[in-house]
Amino acid sequence: MNNKSITAFTLLTATLLFSLIAHADIINTNTTGRNTFSHRLSNLYIPEAVGGETWFDDQNQYNKLDIVASGTAAYADITVAGTVVGTTAEGANIYATDNSGIGIAYELNYSTPGATSPQYAYVYPNKLTFNGSGYSLNGYMHLKYALVRLTQFVPAGPITQLPTVTVNYHNLGASGYPDLSVVTLQGISAQPQITACNINAPGSITLPPVNGNSLVEGAQGITDAPQITLTNCPGAINNIIYDFAATYYNTHSYVNGIFTTKQGDGYAKNVYIQLQDATGTGIHINSPLTLPGYTGSGNYAIPNFRIAYFIDSGTLNTVTAGKVETAIDFTVIYN
Structure with missing residues (x-):
């Protein structure tokens, strides 16, 4: 009889249990x-x-x-x-x-x-x-x-x-x-914040000299101002409004657009500066003007205007020679 060698294996199994907590x-x-x-x-x-x-x-x-x-x-x-x-x-x-x-x-x-x-x-x-x-x-x-x-x-x-x-x-x-x-x-x-237009305006405007013997009452030496342009203007507003105001030397006549001028040694007396529209009418100082033709974002031009010397009626004999200088502030408002 053949002897048989029997080896017994014990298979151990282990179960690992996970405890799951659902949050x-x-x-x-x-x-x-x-x-x-x-x-x-x-x-x-x-x-x-x-x-x-x-x-x-x-x-x-x-x-x-x-x-x-x-x-x-x-x-x-x-x-x-x-x-x-x-x-x-x-x-x-x-x-x-x-x-x-x-x-x-x-x-x-x-x-x-x-x-x-x-x-x-x-x-x-x-x-x-x-x-x-x-x-x-x-x-x-x-x-x-x-x-x-x-x-x-x-x-x-x-x-x-x-x-x-x-x-x-x-x-x-x-x-x-x-x-x-x-x-x-x-x-x-x-409403959203407004991104202002870029303003392209002259830093100065030079009027021609006027001889004393050719002075008259009213406006003279009338000069076309360089065009003021507004670029990259915003949309989503009703209007663009602008105005002109006196910066340093005050105002002589708001209604007629007349500014006082610098006084002192070397400067003329009783001579003023007038701001006119294209027809020669004085532009009201500190009076908001609506930009014509505004339709939305883009580029625009301010209507043409002019600059002139101005002498009041009845004061011609009081005028003295000299330089004439004033300062004008241009402001843009978004409405």
């Missing part, structure tokens, strides 16, 4: 802020280039949002009542305003970094999923907006119509807290 969050919709804010664009500006966009800002207007640690899940998103006209580099929808050269985009984020995925939601419907930190949180929901330049030419006229944006809060499962929708942005209360 999730609930949005406390009972304490969620329900404020409706207007768009305040005063921290923003109209980008210089087509496709350019500003940063996202909420002007420190935001609603309270408390999070309760739980075994269920929650998320937030937005609904925008507006017309989509494109997307930003981040993938955010760009919505039309009532100025065809300017669009607006939205971003949603929670005040506690890392509490949501993604941290900043750009792509519509801008969904923020709460990650389940295992901790209750007291914070704020930020609905921010950015301006986008849509066209090179931005028409005249302020922005008066913007989308209405609702933030929606969703709790999944038996959370005990109902879903909630809050109209968070509606209307507009402040």
